[in-house]
Amino acid sequence: MSALIQTLAISFAYHNRKVLHEVTLDFKQGEVVSLLGPNGSGKTTLLKILLGLLKPQSGSVRFEGRLLQSYARNELAQRIAYVPQVHREAFAYTVADVVLMGRMPYHGFFSTYSARDREIAEGAMARLNILELQNRAYTEISGGERQLTLIARAVAQGANVFIMDEPVNGLDYGNQMRLLADINGLAKEGLTFIMTTHFPDHALMTADRVILFKEGTVIADGAPETTITKETLHALYRIDVHVATITAIPGHTRTGRVCVPAWAL
Amino acid sequence: MKRLALPLLALLLLGVALVSLSLGKYQLPITDICQFAGWKIFGLHELSAAKQSLLANILLDIRLPRILAAILIGAALAVSGTAFQALFINPLVSPGLLGVLAGASFGAALGMICAENWLVVQCSTLVFAFVAVGVAVTIAHVFQARSIIMLVLGGIISGAFFTASLSIVKYAADPTNQLPAIVYWLMGNLSAVDGDTMLLVSLPMLLGIVVLLFNGGRLNAMSMGEEEAQALGINVGRVRMIVIVLATLISALTVVIGGMIGWVGLIIPHICRMIVGPDNRLLLPAAALIGAVYLLVVDNVSRLAFSFEIPTGIVTSLIGIPFFVLVLNNAHRSWR
Numbered sequence: 001m002s003a004l005i006q007t008l009a010i011s012f013a014y015h016n017r018k019v020l021h022e023v024t025l026d027f028k029q030g031e032v033v034s035l036l037g038p039n040g041s042g043k044t045t046l047l048k049i050l051l052g053l054l055k056p057q058s059g060s061v062r063f064e065g066r067l068l069q070s071y072a073r074n075e076l077a078q079r080i081a082y083v084p085q086v087h088r089e090a091f092a093y094t095v096a097d098v099v100l101m102g103r104m105p106y107h108g109f110f111s112t113y114s115a116r117d118r119e120i121a122e123g124a125m126a127r128l129n130i131l132e133l134q135n136r137a138y139t140e141i142s143g144g145e146r147q148l149t150l151i152a153r154a155v156a157q158g159a160n161v162f163i164m165d166e167p168v169n170g171l172d173y174g175n176q177m178r179l180l181a182d183i184n185g186l187a188k189e190g191l192t193f194i195m196t197t198h199f200p201d202h203a204l205m206t207a208d209r210v211i212l213f214k215e216g217t218v219i220a221d222g223a224p225e226t227t228i229t230k231e232t233l234h235a236l237y238r239i240d241v242h243v244a245t246i247t248a249i250p251g252h253t254r255t256g257r258v259c260v261p262a263w264a265l
Numbered sequence: 266m267k268r269l270a271l272p273l274l275a276l277l278l279l280g281v282a283l284v285s286l287s288l289g290k291y292q293l294p295i296t297d298i299c300q301f302a303g304w305k306i307f308g309l310h311e312l313s314a315a316k317q318s319l320l321a322n323i324l325l326d327i328r329l330p331r332i333l334a335a336i337l338i339g340a341a342l343a344v345s346g347t348a349f350q351a352l353f354i355n356p357l358v359s360p361g362l363l364g365v366l367a368g369a370s371f372g373a374a375l376g377m378i379c380a381e382n383w384l385v386v387q388c389s390t391l392v393f394a395f396v397a398v399g400v401a402v403t404i405a406h407v408f409q410a411r412s413i414i415m416l417v418l419g420g421i422i423s424g425a426f427f428t429a430s431l432s433i434v435k436y437a438a439d440p441t442n443q444l445p446a447i448v449y450w451l452m453g454n455l456s457a458v459d460g461d462t463m464l465l466v467s468l469p470m471l472l473g474i475v476v477l478l479f480n481g482g483r484l485n486a487m488s489m490g491e492e493e494a495q496a497l498g499i500n501v502g503r504v505r506m507i508v509i510v511l512a513t514l515i516s517a518l519t520v521v522i523g524g525m526i527g528w529v530g531l532i533i534p535h536i537c538r539m540i541v542g543p544d545n546r547l548l549l550p551a552a553a554l555i556g557a558v559y560l561l562v563v564d565n566v567s568r569l570a571f572s573f574e575i576p577t578g579i580v581t582s583l584i585g586i587p588f589f590v591l592v593l594n595n596a597h598r599s600w601r
Contacts, residue, residue, distance in 0.1 A: 073498050090488065091351070
């Protein structure tokens with residue numbers, strides 16, 4: 001199967017600071033990919049290039065075989081959705097209004113949302129179990145609920161690829177785990193996820209593929225079991241972390257993997 | 266309730282406009298106005314020739330242009346204020362942010378000392394309004410094309426420059442007749458409105474307002490942040506330019522008609538947000554209607570409250586500011 005998204009030797013620099021060096025990657029339909037790496041390693045820049053928000057200074061990006069820059073903004077938005085980090089906004093739009101924004105790419109200059117758009121938005125909210133929040137102000141709900149709203153908006157957008165920048169950032173443990181479960185659920189329906197994370201544990205839980213970034217280059221790319229190891233984590237973060245396999249959870253046959261820092265043992 | 270908001274506000278505007286037509290030094294009962302309208306438009310009723318010419322003079326020549334001016338200026342300032350607040354993701358922004366009002370005032374004052382012809386003054390007002398905004402946008406582009414902060418800074422610089430230039434014009438103006446005329450003009454006043462000017466500016470203003478109203482959905486998305494809006498399929502640079510050009514056009518035309526009318530563009534969006542919520546698809550048309558009603562009422566006060574007229578721009582501030590303080594506690598709930 002050919003790749004859904006291909007980057008070919010892309011490089012990017014902010015002014016004189018190089019953040020990506022000739023990165024070549026393929027992303028396949030239905031993959032859940034975690035990008036892992038220290039701050040400033042180029043993960044977020046890669047996401048923005050995949051979204052067409054930044055243009056690489058050299059190299060090319062293809063989506064479904066076509067050059068990314070040949071897509072009109074709204075064409076791209078119908079295919080790739082962006083779920084930004086949780087933020088607070090100046091204006092108190094209702095949750096339903098925020099989710100409806102996902103239907104924006106389907107409208108021209110003078111047209112506005114239809115009854116069909118409203119149905120789709122409701123369906124998206126139902127899928128993430130936030131229907132009862134629909135008339136609440138986006139500014140007054142919790143961080144976890146806000147992130148669910150942004151994911152519902154991406155669902156309403158009808159995109160096949162979800163690009164998420166640290167989706168669990170700023171959430172409490174319960175909301176983090178619930179959100180990862182929701183992402184897992186959507187991934188099982190064949191959607192493609194490309195997300196950055198600061199937690200190797202989260203990558204172990206959700207991803208089928210992990211890409212490790214250091215100083216703008218890919219240092220490992222593959223299944224979580226092979227990429228997240230004591231050695232690679234040391235290379236990334238300069239700390240000693242053991243990756244342990246857990247087998248002894250009563251009632252469960254599958255094994256899990258967790259990272260435990262050496263100092264805690 | 267929200268569905269009914271716009272029709273109700275439109276009815277309110279119609280009612281206030283009718284009452285405004287009847288109010289004046291020469292009181293006209295609303296029945297007379299209806300009779301006159303019936304005769305003029307549908308050929309109903311028989312009106313005596315004397316009454317015909319009297320009503321035509323009072324209603325069509327004197328009151329209607331002024332009422333139309335109040336409606337358009339109120340709507341234009343409220344809509345451009347609302348659009349700018351969404352565009353700059355800041356509820357404290359007003360239509361003058363990019364220097365349009367400073368540029369227009371300078372243009373008007375310059376026109377007044379250079380030419381006798383009122384049309385020249387009006388053209389100079391419009392031209393310098395666009396020059397001022399052009400300077401702001403150029404500064405932003407030179408330094409960092411896509412940053413909102415740079416655009417705001419550009420507006421501050423441009424506004425300061427044209428305010429200083431206005432002072433030079435005032436300083437150079439003849440203090441016996443030109444200077445008072447400039448100062449009086451800058452206070453904002455609808456008493457000088459004439460039918461010919463209104464015929465000329467009504468259509469572009471109305472068009473500018475209406476096209477801005479279609480941008481509600483896009484402005485919602487753009488107020489979530491630039492990158493998010495782009496990822497939602499919006500050509501942010503283009504929509505931003507469309508909104509800035511239209512807002513500049515209609516704000517500049519308010520100065521062309523009535524000088525500086527302050528505060529409407531800041532207060533009305535907040536009051537509207539309290540009534541219909543922050544969704545710009547509903548907020549923009551509501552702001553247009555409430556802005557129009559507000560300026561109509563204020564203009565009635567300025568022409569009728571005392572035995573002499575008070576400049577409208579002073580009354581918009583004097584009534585607006587205490588009202589704003591009263592509603593501030595409620596208003597900030599929709600944006601904090």
